[in-house]
Amino acid sequence: MAxxxxxxxxxFVCTSRGAPAAVLLKQSGLTEGEPNRxxxxxxxxxxxxxxxxxxxxxxxxxxxxxxxEQARGLRxxxxxxxxGSPFGVILRGAGACPWRSWSYRPPLMPGLELExxxxxxxxxxxxxxxxxDRGSTGIREVTGVVIGCPFVKEGxxxxxxxxxxxxxxxxxxxxxxxxxxxxGRRGTMLDFRPALPLVCxx
Numbered sequence: 001m002a003x004x005x006x007x008x009x010x011x012f013v014c015t016s017r018g019a020p021a022a023v024l025l026k027q028s029g030l031t032e033g034e035p036n037r038x039x040x041x042x043x044x045x046x047x048x049x050x051x052x053x054x055x056x057x058x059x060x061x062x063x064x065x066x067x068x069e070q071a072r073g074l075r076x077x078x079x080x081x082x083x084g085s086p087f088g089v090i091l092r093g094a095g096a097c098p099w100r101s102w103s104y105r106p107p108l109m110p111g112l113e114l115e116x117x118x119x120x121x122x123x124x125x126x127x128x129x130x131x132x133d134r135g136s137t138g139i140r141e142v143t144g145v146v147i148g149c150p151f152v153k154e155g156x157x158x159x160x161x162x163x164x165x166x167x168x169x170x171x172x173x174x175x176x177x178x179x180x181x182x183x184g185r186r187g188t189m190l191d192f193r194p195a196l197p198l199v200c201x202x
Contacts, residue, residue, distance in 0.1 A: 005095040006166050008145055009130060010054035012045065013177060013196055014079050014086035019046040019057035021195035028190045028200070030055075030140075040108035042066025043076055053142040055179065057196070058088075070106060074116065074126070084122025085175050086197060087147060090114070090130060091166065097129045098164075099157050104128075117157045124149055124158040140202070144180030148173045 015021060026032055030048045036056075037044045042065030045056040059080065060066055066077040079086060091098075101115035117127035125147060146168035152159050162169040170176070174197065181202045190200040 005093040006091045006098065006161075006164070007093060008053050008142065008166065009090045009092040010056060011090070011145065011177065011179075012056035012058040012088040013198055014076075015057045015059055015196060017059045017061070019059055021192060022046045022048075022057055024192050024195055025055075025057075030200075037061065038106075038109065040065060040068070040106050041071045041074070041076070042068070043080070050181070051141045073102065074104070075122075076126075078122065079126065085125045085147075085149060087175065087177050088126035088128065089145070089147075089161070089167065090128040092130050094131065099127065099129075099160070101129065120157050121153065123151055124153070124156055127157045127161070140181040142179055142181060143183050144168065144178075144201075146170060146178040146180075148176035148178070150174065 022032060025048060033047045033049045035044065035046050042060060042062040043058055044061040045058045048055040060077065065071060078084065097115040099117045100119055102118055104114040104116050106112055113130060115129040120127055147158070148170045149158065150172065152169055152171045158169060161167050176197050176199065178199045178201065181200060184201040186202050188202050190202065192198045
């Protein structure tokens with residue numbers, strides 16, 4: 001099943017408060033942008049921008065906000081507490097949302113409109129869809145995203161996105177996010193484990 005209208009806007013990795021591992025990414029040549037605080041959601045992040053996508057290192061900033069009625073449906077508090085996959089994938093496109101979803105319109109973050117996949121489990125990433133194309137700026141292009149999951153359920157949103165070619169998956173392994181830049185033409189691998197479950201191929 002091909003879904004040509006879908007593009008990865010950004011991915012996030014849950015991490016500890018302040019994302020100290022961001023220093024490792026900067027030392028490896030990745031460009032850090034302005035940090036962001038998600039008001040009413042209880043989270044904050046450090047952001048790395050590329051020519052076509054963004055990487056967020058996300059942490060729990062306010063436990064009460066993260067468990068509030070507004071944010072509870074996101075289940076970010078659970079992910080940030082170490083339950084299940086520590087990843088989220090936010091897609092953008094001009095077509096219809098490709099999965100059964102519910103709408104997230106946080107009043108304290110005007111302009112943010114996401115369709116959150118309703119049928120995901122904690123063992124797979126959080127999936128979101130946005131119709132707006134914000135674009136990004138940076139020095140590298142993300143040309144591939146592979147997500148490692150201990151178990152990928154047949155018929156899940158993650159399996160569907162892999163079958164459509166949006167991402168690659170590797171089942172039967174630890175939670176791991178692999179980002180490929182510029183087609184991996186340099187043949188270099190940057191492994192940020194154990195600080196982050198992240199590998200970059202440049």
